[in-house]
Amino acid sequence: MSLVARSLVRLYPDAFRERWGSMVEDEARGAGWKSWPNLIAGIADMWLHPAHWPADSPAQRQRRVATMGITVALTAWFLSHLAAEQAGPLPADGVREWVTHGCTTLLLLGIALVAPRPRPTFNAALTLLGWAVRRLAAPTALGTAAVVLVHGGLDADASPPTLRTAVLAAWWTALGLGAIQIPRIFTGVGADAVVPPGTGRLRAGVRTLAAASATGGATILGLSVTSGGFHPLGAAIGAGLLALTAVCAGTLRDLRDLPPAPSSSTARP
Structure with missing residues (x-):
């Protein structure tokens, strides 16, 4: 499950991962597969809103x-x-x-x-x-x-x-x-x-x-x-x-x- 969470976090923009990637990955690892839908939704949301990137x-x-x-x-x-x-x-x-x-x-x-x-x-x-x-x-x-x-x-x-x-x-x-x-x-x-x-x-x-x-x-x-x-x-x-x-x-x-x-x-x- 941690491998899946890590792979999903890698799909976030680089600017996002550099600042919050490790924190998001830790939270996803703790929540297990229940965090996957939220991760996918977050990936789509971040790529659609580049003005919000750090x-x-x-x-x-x-x-x-x-x-x-x-x-x-x-x-x-x-x-x-x-x-x-x-x-x-x-x-x-x-x-x-x-x-x-x-x-x-x-x-x-x-x-x-x-x-x-x-x-x-x-x-x-x-x-x-x-x-x-x-x-x-x-x-x-x-x-x-x-x-x-x-x-x-x-x-x-x-x-x-x-x-x-x-x-x-x-x-x-x-x-x-x-x-x-x-x-x-x-x-x-x-x-x-x-x-x-x-x-x-x-x-x-x-x-x-x-x-x-x-x-x-x-x-x-x-x-x-x-x-x-x-x-x-x-x-x-x-x-x-x-x-x-x-x-x-x-x-x-x-x-x-x-x-x-x-x-x-x-x-x-």
Whole structure:
């Protein structure tokens, strides 16, 4: 039982574990298996509220919220793109284009607002480039291989079904890995490479992401249950986008309690 408790505690964010990990593990070990549901709920709650993690400065909290915003945006883009590629949930070409382009435009705007700003130094650019190469090398190689095969003469009708399935799986795996790895770039680089957005810009960006998730999710979910029968995949994607809207709402609530970062005139050198 102690092994299970220790494994669950390891799923908490590093900042949480460094400060309270040993205490939580001791309490869980004493309570036994009865503590597991609370541990799992606590893990989910902490990852959904990065502004509550222990931090050395308000700027560090802002950078964590920015990373959460980027994660939400890329997840919403992946889900809306997946829905647009399916013929069932979105049968109308006009609706498919609106979901693809409309949501993508809002998500790009949201990312532009919440993304940390690179510092205008050579060392900062080199640091960001190094993290990007390490995190995105695998999904880029996988996606490039799929594109080369498709545009290099892969016949959808004459090719073996196994090959077509492998290429399709490689493409979606590349997109999924990219959506996972891009936020990890911003969690890896430090304050010497990027400047987090201010609280006002964070609020505007998260509201934009919430609007994108809400409109896309409501559209996909509505069409999945009313357009030519029930489409389980479309309904699941729509529900997932609406869940991301709830995440954005929780983040906005956390931002109201986020301490303001010190101004440049009062900050110590």
